[in-house]
Amino acid sequence: MRRERIKPWKTLGSETGxxxxxxxxxFDHVENPRxxxxxxxxxxxxxxxxxxxxxxxxxxxxxxxxxxxxxGKVSLEVPAGVVDPGESPLETARRELxxxxxxxxxxxxxxxRVESNPAFMNNACxxxxxxxxxxxxxxxxxxGEDIAIVELTRxxxxxxxxRGEMRNSLSLLAxxxxxxxxxxxxx
Amino acid sequence: MRRERIKPWKTLGSETGxxxxxxxxxFDHVENPRxxxxxxxxxxxxxxxxxxxxxxxxxxxxxxxxxxxxxGKVSLEVPAGVVDPGESPLETARRELxxxxxxxxxxxxxxxRVESNPAFMNNACxxxxxxxxxxxxxxxxxxGEDIAIVELTRxxxxxxxxRGEMRNSLSLLAxxxxxxxxxxxxx
Numbered sequence: 079m080r081r082e083r084i085k086p087w088k089t090l091g092s093e094t095g096x097x098x099x100x101x102x103x104x105f106d107h108v109e110n111p112r113x114x115x116x117x118x119x120x121x122x123x124x125x126x127x128x129x130x131x132x133x134x135x136x137x138x139x140x141x142x143x144x145x146x147x148x149x150g151k152v153s154l155e156v157p158a159g160v161v162d163p164g165e166s167p168l169e170t171a172r173r174e175l176x177x178x179x180x181x182x183x184x185x186x187x188x189x190x191r192v193e194s195n196p197a198f199m200n201n202a203c204x205x206x207x208x209x210x211x212x213x214x215x216x217x218x219x220x221x222g223e224d225i226a227i228v229e230l231t232r233x234x235x236x237x238x239x240x241r242g243e244m245r246n247s248l249s250l251l252a253x254x255x256x257x258x259x260x261x262x263x264x265x
Numbered sequence: 266m267r268r269e270r271i272k273p274w275k276t277l278g279s280e281t282g283x284x285x286x287x288x289x290x291x292f293d294h295v296e297n298p299r300x301x302x303x304x305x306x307x308x309x310x311x312x313x314x315x316x317x318x319x320x321x322x323x324x325x326x327x328x329x330x331x332x333x334x335x336x337g338k339v340s341l342e343v344p345a346g347v348v349d350p351g352e353s354p355l356e357t358a359r360r361e362l363x364x365x366x367x368x369x370x371x372x373x374x375x376x377x378r379v380e381s382n383p384a385f386m387n388n389a390c391x392x393x394x395x396x397x398x399x400x401x402x403x404x405x406x407x408x409g410e411d412i413a414i415v416e417l418t419r420x421x422x423x424x425x426x427x428r429g430e431m432r433n434s435l436s437l438l439a440x441x442x443x444x445x446x447x448x449x450x451x452x
Contacts, residue, residue: 079325079421082413086339087332096283099292099307100385103285106334112411119334120286122309138266145274146383147293147306152273153383193432194382196333196340198287203434224299226269234266245380247390247438254441 085111095120100160124201126161127194128170129252132181132211139235139253140211141228141244142178154228154238155249167204175208179227180215183208189255194248205252232257272298282307287347311388313348314381315357316439319368319398326422326440327398328415328431329365341415341425342436354391362395366414367402370395376442381435392439419444 088109095103102123109116132140139156146153159174161167168186175181190205219225230238235253238244253259275296282290289310296303319327326343333340346361348354355373362368377392406412417425422440425431440446 079418080414080416082330082415084330084332084339084411084413086337087334087411089337095285096290098282098290098309099305101307103283105286106337108334110409110411111332112406113408115408117409118286120288121335122285143269143271145271145298146380147274147295148308148385148387149380149383150273150276150293150387151383152271153380191432192434192437193333193336193340194434196336196338196433198335200335200337202432219299221300221302222297222304224271224274224297226271227267228269229267231266245378245389246383247379247381248434250379251434251438251441254438254446256447258445258447259441260443260445 087111090116098122100124120198122199124160124194124199125163126167126201127158127203127248128161128167128174128206129156129158129203129248130171130175130206130208131156131189131252131256132175132179132183132208133256134212134229135210138229138231140175140179140181141230141235143226143228144224153246154244155246156252158248161204168206171204171206171208175211176215177218178225180213180217181208181211182214183211185209189252192251203248205255207256274298277303285309287311307385309386311347311381311386312350313354313388314345314390314435315348315354315361315393316343316345316390316435317358317362317393317395318343318376318439318443319362319366319370319395321399321416322397325416325418327362327366327368328417328422330413330415331411340433341431342433343439345435348391355393358391358393358395362398363402364405365412367400367404368395368398369401370398372396376439379438390435392442394443
């Protein structure tokens, strides 16, 4: 083991940045403890997110496919969403799975909390595993959504990843909590 | 297998949004193919990123610790950086590993390309594995950086993750390409 340590930076001030639809922004005035240099850092402010790995009684994985505006491409992903005010991450996970796919489960297990991108985002992403998930209702989509329901076996999932259909980093990380993701070609 | 399909959305127009230091932004006018609803979507524009899993001849993992402005916390991560204009992702990986840690390697292997967040970011993140990495020079830090070098065994890495020292989603996903990340408690 080799373990150097660094000091936190001082935040000298902060100002509100432009609004970005889903996000707020902020500029922090920070000071480098190594050399005293001052700079402005951008912070994109967001509520926490939830990503859900849902498995059916037959151990198929419940996924969603949607068009994503950032990349301008169709993307195969695990169900996911934003934590609403007053919601716990588990409540968000239950709600988003039900809204996006109509599936529900009585067996939920937290499988990790990560920082979505600590370099410039202030939020966390919570991973939940739902087992014995069954479709108990129809999808319930917002006007601004168009989501296809996909169910794949573990082998079919590996194929979808190899073909480049699943590229969302948070989806892949949630799945890496449940499946060994060392195999297969991610491109 | 169950496999519904969706259609891509139409982009009707696009306007430049505010600058955000490291990032540009854009508002796309998009149309939902399901119901014709039109909306504005924010896109944060960034160059591609690279994340590096570097292993020493003794199979220790070369990591970096730095203060991150998004979360305002110290974060243990794999070496990483932004692809400069004209650089290939491999060139970025070599440069960033050398600058942040002084380590270099003759053995590089691509271990995946993911979308950092297709919902609102337009860029990709490239994962590279460097084996037999040795420290060949001193760190070479920008004025705006303060980076500690950390070398951990696989077991020490698991401990650091369990203690919540490593929370960066892209770091964890890069490591999941090399190590089975199903074990351990991510909190």
